[in-house]
Amino acid sequence: MEEPPLDPYIDAHGLRKEFGSILAVDGVDLVVRPGEVLGFLGPNGAGKSTTMKMVTGFLEPTAGTIRILGADMLADPRQAKRHIGYLPEGAPAWPDMTVAEFLAFIAEVRGFDRPAAARRTEELVELVHLGGVFHQTIETLSKGFKRRVGLAQAIYHDPPVLVLDEPTDGLDPNQKHEVRELIRRMGEKKAIVLSTHILEEVEAVCTRAVIINRGRTVFDGSPDELDAQAPTEVERNRLDWVFRHITTSDTAVAGDAA
Amino acid sequence: MSSVRTIFKREFAGYFATPLAAVYLVIFLALTGIFTFNMGALYESGQASLRPFFGYLPQLFLFLVPAIAMRIWAEERRLGTVELLMTLPVSVGEMVIGKFLAAWAFAGVALLLTTPLWLTVSYLGDPDHGVILTGYFGSLLMAGAFLAVGSCLSALTKNQVIAFVLCLIAFFALLLSGYPGFSELVPGWLPKVVVDALAYLSFLTHYEALQKGVIDLRDVFFFASVIVAALFINTLVLDWKKAD
Ligand SMILES: Nc1ncnc2c1ncn2[C@@H]1O[C@H](COP(=O)(O)OP(=O)(O)OP(=O)(O)O)[C@@H](O)[C@H]1O
Ligand SMILES: [Mg+2]
Numbered sequence: 001m002e003e004p005p006l007d008p009y010i011d012a013h014g015l016r017k018e019f020g021s022i023l024a025v026d027g028v029d030l031v032v033r034p035g036e037v038l039g040f041l042g043p044n045g046a047g048k049s050t051t052m053k054m055v056t057g058f059l060e061p062t063a064g065t066i067r068i069l070g071a072d073m074l075a076d077p078r079q080a081k082r083h084i085g086y087l088p089e090g091a092p093a094w095p096d097m098t099v100a101e102f103l104a105f106i107a108e109v110r111g112f113d114r115p116a117a118a119r120r121t122e123e124l125v126e127l128v129h130l131g132g133v134f135h136q137t138i139e140t141l142s143k144g145f146k147r148r149v150g151l152a153q154a155i156y157h158d159p160p161v162l163v164l165d166e167p168t169d170g171l172d173p174n175q176k177h178e179v180r181e182l183i184r185r186m187g188e189k190k191a192i193v194l195s196t197h198i199l200e201e202v203e204a205v206c207t208r209a210v211i212i213n214r215g216r217t218v219f220d221g222s223p224d225e226l227d228a229q230a231p232t233e234v235e236r237n238r239l240d241w242v243f244r245h246i247t248t249s250d251t252a253v254a255g256d257a258a
Numbered sequence: 259m260s261s262v263r264t265i266f267k268r269e270f271a272g273y274f275a276t277p278l279a280a281v282y283l284v285i286f287l288a289l290t291g292i293f294t295f296n297m298g299a300l301y302e303s304g305q306a307s308l309r310p311f312f313g314y315l316p317q318l319f320l321f322l323v324p325a326i327a328m329r330i331w332a333e334e335r336r337l338g339t340v341e342l343l344m345t346l347p348v349s350v351g352e353m354v355i356g357k358f359l360a361a362w363a364f365a366g367v368a369l370l371l372t373t374p375l376w377l378t379v380s381y382l383g384d385p386d387h388g389v390i391l392t393g394y395f396g397s398l399l400m401a402g403a404f405l406a407v408g409s410c411l412s413a414l415t416k417n418q419v420i421a422f423v424l425c426l427i428a429f430f431a432l433l434l435s436g437y438p439g440f441s442e443l444v445p446g447w448l449p450k451v452v453v454d455a456l457a458y459l460s461f462l463t464h465y466e467a468l469q470k471g472v473i474d475l476r477d478v479f480f481f482a483s484v485i486v487a488a489l490f491i492n493t494l495v496l497d498w499k500k501a502d
Contacts, residue, residue: 053501059501097278110346
């Protein structure tokens with residue numbers, strides 16, 4: 001831990017997003033270095049997905065700056081997007097395509113030639129267990145399998161930056177476990193942001209937790225620091241207690257532990 | 259530009275991923291057949307040409323092109339795949355062009371499948387092949403212009419039915435001012451130059467000009483400009499509407 005901190009892979013400052021009169025995100029900073037797995041938490045409607053959409057270049061922020069490995073998302077989106085793998089909320093995909101066709105399309109967009117694509121697809125099918133549904137159309141997949149296809153799409157080009165919006169939503173316990181292991185392993189070299197409503201997931205895979213509420217950062221620290229916010233008499237679900245405490249009282253101060 | 263190809267391929271294959279494409283093509287062919295032979299009285303006209311076919315094509319396009327155009331972006335927005343697309347290292351312009359070209363190619367396939375009509379008239383008589391060729395060329399250009407406008411309109415909504423209706427209204431307006439009776443419909447106080455300008459802007463005016471066996475570059479330029487302008491506006495509409 002004595003080494004100087006690495007340059008951040010995700011370097012976003014002062015993110016703000018207005019939808020007409022709705023202020024969805026109100027000045028959020030997101031700085032993530034390689035080796036960090038950041039758990040992005042907050043109640044429904046807090047602005048997690050909106051922040052992720054800005055970081056990945058889908059939405060232009062009303063204000064703020066975004067750099068991905070030095071590339072400016074607003075000035076040079078193509079370069080910035082090359083570095084990112086993104087699983088949007090709900091894992092959207094074209095229902096008429098088979099898993100094989102879908103991954104072939106992603107491979108082509110990501111610049112893989114045929115042999116390289118074939119190798120990579122095979123690896124991923126193994127990694128997220130898509131073998132049984134490889135030639136099925138996406139509309140016929142269960143929710144969990146759809147999510148896995150989305151995950152395979154996101155990590156296809158082995159990007160240095162991963163942004164995953166509720167990656168384990170809808171997965172069975174075995175798959176949840178495997179995906180968490182996968183994220184943890186990938187997190188050793190990558191900068192990963194994942195949103196979740198499952199706080200045990202934060203303890204299991206994240207090196208850092210950020211909680212936002214009504215578009216503002218209300219906590220930024222390690223899972224241990226988050227845990228330490230709960231009084232000792234709370235024995236079970238301590239993180240849930242802290243989460244509730246921070247996001248339901250208006251007096252919570254941003255970045256207690258930051 | 260290789261991204262345009264990738265998007266085009268996915269999109270074009272997408273048309274044939276469901277039986278809908280086949281149904282569409284069958285309906286298109288059935289209607290062209292009915293219009294040409296029954297209403298256009300191909301046999302009775304006593305002369306070998308595809309004039310009845312090309313004459314009814316604008317009206318057919320009025321209803322059938324919206325059916326292609328409506329899904330181009332509305333469906334993408336409804337499914338949320340627009341978010342997936344727009345976070346890939348592909349520019350909005352490349353996506354718009356790729357998807358438009360795929361729709362245009364599909365319309366091209368539909369037109370190509372009507373060539374047995376050409377063979378039929380060639381068998382029955384001695385048509386002017388040059389006129390037929392420019393007729394097809396004009397039809398393809400007009401289909402492209404309709405599709406570009408339609409693609410732009412379909413980016414306005416997540417609902418394909420709304421997109422269809424928007425296309426229908428727009429296409430109707432784009433055809434109307436080119437009909438011979440149009441000048442009698444407009445109020446008399448409109449200056450002639452305005453009426454002429456409206457007629458000039460009609461797709462029908464330029465389409466008919468291309469049915470005479472000679473290709474006037476001004477008509478080609480007209481359709482090409484419409485396509486470029488509509489696709490450019492399409493990228494703006496997408497940026498404006500994608501978040502909703
Ligand atoms: N396109 C939009 N137009 C208007 N308001 C929007 C739009 N997208 C999001 N919002 C609003 O912005 C706020 C933040 O939404 P966001 O989806 O970012 O929340 P979230 O933290 O991801 O919530 P969840 O946990 O439910 O996924 C909400 O109030 C939402 O209604
Ligand atoms: Mg969300």
